[in-house]
Amino acid sequence: MNIEIIAVGSELLTPDFQDTNSLDLTRSLHDLGLSVSRKTIVGDHRQDLSLALLNALSFAELILITGGLGPTGDDLTREAVADALGRTLVFREDILAGIEERFRLRGKPMPGPNRRQAFIVEGAEVLANSAGTAPGLWIEAGTKRLILLPGPPHEMKTVFREHVRPRLAARRQGFAARRILRTTGLTESEVEERISGLYPESDDIRLTVLASPGRIDLHVAAFSVRDEAGASAKADALTSELRPKLGTAVYTEIEEEMETVVGALLLRSGQTVATAESCSGGFLAHRLTNVPGSSNFFRGGFVAYANEAKIRDLGVPAEQIDEHGAVSAPVAEAMARGARIVTGADLALAVTGIAGPDGGMPGKPVGLVFVALSSAAGDHSLANRFFGLREGIKFQSSQKALDLLRGYLTGIE
Amino acid sequence: MNIEIIAVGSELLTPDFQDTNSLDLTRSLHDLGLSVSRKTIVGDHRQDLSLALLNALSFAELILITGGLGPTGDDLTREAVADALGRTLVFREDILAGIEERFRLRGKPMPGPNRRQAFIVEGAEVLANSAGTAPGLWIEAGTKRLILLPGPPHEMKTVFREHVRPRLAARRQGFAARRILRTTGLTESEVEERISGLYPESDDIRLTVLASPGRIDLHVAAFSVRDEAGASAKADALTSELRPKLGTAVYTEIEEEMETVVGALLLRSGQTVATAESCSGGFLAHRLTNVPGSSNFFRGGFVAYANEAKIRDLGVPAEQIDEHGAVSAPVAEAMARGARIVTGADLALAVTGIAGPDGGMPGKPVGLVFVALSSAAGDHSLANRFFGLREGIKFQSSQKALDLLRGYLTGIE
Numbered sequence: 001m002n003i004e005i006i007a008v009g010s011e012l013l014t015p016d017f018q019d020t021n022s023l024d025l026t027r028s029l030h031d032l033g034l035s036v037s038r039k040t041i042v043g044d045h046r047q048d049l050s051l052a053l054l055n056a057l058s059f060a061e062l063i064l065i066t067g068g069l070g071p072t073g074d075d076l077t078r079e080a081v082a083d084a085l086g087r088t089l090v091f092r093e094d095i096l097a098g099i100e101e102r103f104r105l106r107g108k109p110m111p112g113p114n115r116r117q118a119f120i121v122e123g124a125e126v127l128a129n130s131a132g133t134a135p136g137l138w139i140e141a142g143t144k145r146l147i148l149l150p151g152p153p154h155e156m157k158t159v160f161r162e163h164v165r166p167r168l169a170a171r172r173q174g175f176a177a178r179r180i181l182r183t184t185g186l187t188e189s190e191v192e193e194r195i196s197g198l199y200p201e202s203d204d205i206r207l208t209v210l211a212s213p214g215r216i217d218l219h220v221a222a223f224s225v226r227d228e229a230g231a232s233a234k235a236d237a238l239t240s241e242l243r244p245k246l247g248t249a250v251y252t253e254i255e256e257e258m259e260t261v262v263g264a265l266l267l268r269s270g271q272t273v274a275t276a277e278s279c280s281g282g283f284l285a286h287r288l289t290n291v292p293g294s295s296n297f298f299r300g301g302f303v304a305y306a307n308e309a310k311i312r313d314l315g316v317p318a319e320q321i322d323e324h325g326a327v328s329a330p331v332a333e334a335m336a337r338g339a340r341i342v343t344g345a346d347l348a349l350a351v352t353g354i355a356g357p358d359g360g361m362p363g364k365p366v367g368l369v370f371v372a373l374s375s376a377a378g379d380h381s382l383a384n385r386f387f388g389l390r391e392g393i394k395f396q397s398s399q400k401a402l403d404l405l406r407g408y409l410t411g412i413e
Numbered sequence: 414m415n416i417e418i419i420a421v422g423s424e425l426l427t428p429d430f431q432d433t434n435s436l437d438l439t440r441s442l443h444d445l446g447l448s449v450s451r452k453t454i455v456g457d458h459r460q461d462l463s464l465a466l467l468n469a470l471s472f473a474e475l476i477l478i479t480g481g482l483g484p485t486g487d488d489l490t491r492e493a494v495a496d497a498l499g500r501t502l503v504f505r506e507d508i509l510a511g512i513e514e515r516f517r518l519r520g521k522p523m524p525g526p527n528r529r530q531a532f533i534v535e536g537a538e539v540l541a542n543s544a545g546t547a548p549g550l551w552i553e554a555g556t557k558r559l560i561l562l563p564g565p566p567h568e569m570k571t572v573f574r575e576h577v578r579p580r581l582a583a584r585r586q587g588f589a590a591r592r593i594l595r596t597t598g599l600t601e602s603e604v605e606e607r608i609s610g611l612y613p614e615s616d617d618i619r620l621t622v623l624a625s626p627g628r629i630d631l632h633v634a635a636f637s638v639r640d641e642a643g644a645s646a647k648a649d650a651l652t653s654e655l656r657p658k659l660g661t662a663v664y665t666e667i668e669e670e671m672e673t674v675v676g677a678l679l680l681r682s683g684q685t686v687a688t689a690e691s692c693s694g695g696f697l698a699h700r701l702t703n704v705p706g707s708s709n710f711f712r713g714g715f716v717a718y719a720n721e722a723k724i725r726d727l728g729v730p731a732e733q734i735d736e737h738g739a740v741s742a743p744v745a746e747a748m749a750r751g752a753r754i755v756t757g758a759d760l761a762l763a764v765t766g767i768a769g770p771d772g773g774m775p776g777k778p779v780g781l782v783f784v785a786l787s788s789a790a791g792d793h794s795l796a797n798r799f800f801g802l803r804e805g806i807k808f809q810s811s812q813k814a815l816d817l818l819r820g821y822l823t824g825i826e
Contacts, residue, residue, distance in 0.1 A: 039452075282698025300715070359708075
């Protein structure tokens with residue numbers, strides 16, 4: 001069965017807007033074992049929209065259309081679908097009453113143009129929109145099914161979840177299971193080399209590697225025509241083969257950030273942390289304090305860009321900076337130790353390096369970053385060389401520091 | 414003239430990938446006065462791809478196709494285009510030599526499958542790819558033009574910039590001029606109310622409002638069939654009408670962040686700044702240190718989540734916290750003053766508030782945030798109520814603090 005998604009809206013053809021509805025629908029359909037075969041974006045022109053619908057009707061059995069159900073004259077999806085199917089539009093008093101009620105509850109009269117939203121394609125089933133005025137429509141035409149959804153993302157998601165998903169679930173083509181292994185510390189080619197023998201050959205399971213600076217995700221998607229357990233079993237089997245190849249590089253198996261993982265480890269162990277940052281400039285503290293409830297484990301942070309700040313706030317010995325330079329292992333460790341002692345935290349992380357674009361020097365290039373961890377048991381640091389732009393280097397620096405703490409808390413190191 | 418963009422790749426139909434090439438091409442085409450009429454995404458299936466091409470040939474005069482030019486058997490764009498046009502593929506010795514040379518320079522032998530990339534559609538003009546192995550192709554077929562571009566974004570951009578842009582510029586349909594007014598401090602409905610009379614009626618100029626928490630952008634896009642000056646004049650005329658309606662809420666007229674604006678103001682005035690953060694958790698320092706060269710104006714930052722840190726590191730009087738609470742105007746001002754004095758900076762910003770999701774209390778709800786600015790001339794604070802999730806509240810808090818500094822440095826307040 002071919003499935004096509006059509007996103008309607010002239011704004012989606014300008015440089016200002018990315019169509020996000022199609023990706024969201026793709027994910028929702030995947031969970032029902034349904035794959036998308038084509039996506040089309042078309043503007044608010046009746047002729048263009050009708051042509052796109054005719055193309056879709058000759059290609060796909062299931063067609064999802066988002067947008068163009070609003071109240072204005074630009075919103076032509078209802079008309080174009082009626083054209084393409086050779087049907088008429090019919091006025092529904094009950095829909096109008098619902099729209100009027102919605103405005104009444106907000107203490108406003110219904111603007112005249114909203115009346116257009118009470119017209120539906122002849123024979124369509126109405127999908128009530130609890131998040132807005134435009135109802136969705138479910139249309140059966142021979143072997144074809146057309147589903148019209150409102151364009152605003154939260155309305156689209158609401159109508160899909162409340163009405164489309166249950167109806168499609170009854171017609172599902174199978175079951176999907178997804179797994180994710182989120183890694184750090186390996187390059188993309190290291191990951192590829194380790195898993196090279198494990199790319200699945202079969203059509204019902206897929207492995208995708210998504211690389212970004214400081215993080216590489218492995219996505220496993222498995223399908224079963226029979227049941228959820230079958231899909232899960234396939235996904236788990238591949239994931240179990242991948243896991244030992246990646247070892248401790250895997251920091252989570254759900255879609256969460258490193259700071260969430262580290263925050264949970266800190267809470268579980270009852271330990272507290274502080275930060276001392278030079279080149280990461282507060283980003284490490286920002287990530288740790290993104291975790292809800294971080295006030296329970298975060299004892300405080302210092303952004304010590306200048307050498308005087310390292311000396312004054314963190315007690316880094318001036319002679320150490322003179323001897324090794326601010327970007328060095330001894331200074332990183334002294335910064336971490338200082339932050340730990342000043343704040344009374346159990347642990348402290350420090351970052352010092354050169355984020356660029358300027359500031360590189362012979363022997364200390366842009367991207368050279370030391371991260372350090374201090375605990376009552378002692379201090380430890382790692383030298384790293386990161387590549388990319390300033391913000392990418394800041395991210396990788398904070399990621400490495402958090403990973404150092406993860407290693408400590410899980411006993412990896 | 415209708416223009417269609419076709420993005421080819423089965424991965425673009427999975428939940429894991431967003432097609433970004435089409436948006437990038439849309440922007441590049443807009444700069445040449447060319448508007449996109451339809452976008453299609455199709456998988457690596459010869460039949461689906463051929464059908465999409467036939468649909469495109471019956472709709473558009475200019476068709477840009479990205480992806481499917483790689484070396485593997487999945488890469489079928491060359492074949493499908495040849496099918497759709499009724500042409501053959503021809504082998505080009507010179508392209509093969511170029512690909513082999515590219516591998517040789519990297520000290521690797523060319524893998525066998527790359528030979529496929531030396532085949533071109535009969536009659537096509539080759540667009541050399543200086544960023545990868547797959548050349549682009551420019552094909553004229555009657556009144557139709559097809560442009561094949563490699564899928565990897567940096568290769569697509571390179572081939573477009575080096576070969577497609579100059580060729581299209583000769584056939585440009587007009588000239589585009591874009592302006593942006595980036596604002597903060599107003600709600601979306603306040604912006605809409607202020608500019609309500611200024612939405613252009615004409616087809617050759619467009620005004621778009623893009624709202625996100627803490628920032629609302631107004632985009633103006635104007636077109637002229639004649640010349641760049643004509644487009645610029647139209648864009649400038651509307652921008653000049655918008656500007657006084659928005660007043661000091663406009664913080665920049667280019668695509669740059671608030672911290673870049675503030676960093677430039679600091680550098681120009683020769684003043685330095687420090688930060689003291691509670692609920693923004695280092696995000697304010699992070700934004701300031703995102704500015705290249707920020708070591709010239711950033712004197713240091715404190716992430717003082719706990720009351721003890723506010724007292725110890727920033728010298729906030731304990732009795733002030735007891736009397737007013739940590740989330741209060743006096744404490745915000747004391748934090749800023751403390752950061753300024755400790756670091757010796759000319760100016761300091763402080764943020765204290767409740768980012769949520771927990772921590773709200775009667776009279777001090779989640780989203781209540783005080784920002785303060787301290788200078789030698791005195792201290793000043795603002796109470797704010799922000800809405801959204803934790804990270805959104807952190808962003809809005811930092812945005813407001815930076816805006817307070819902008820006001821001070823430009824003499825707005």
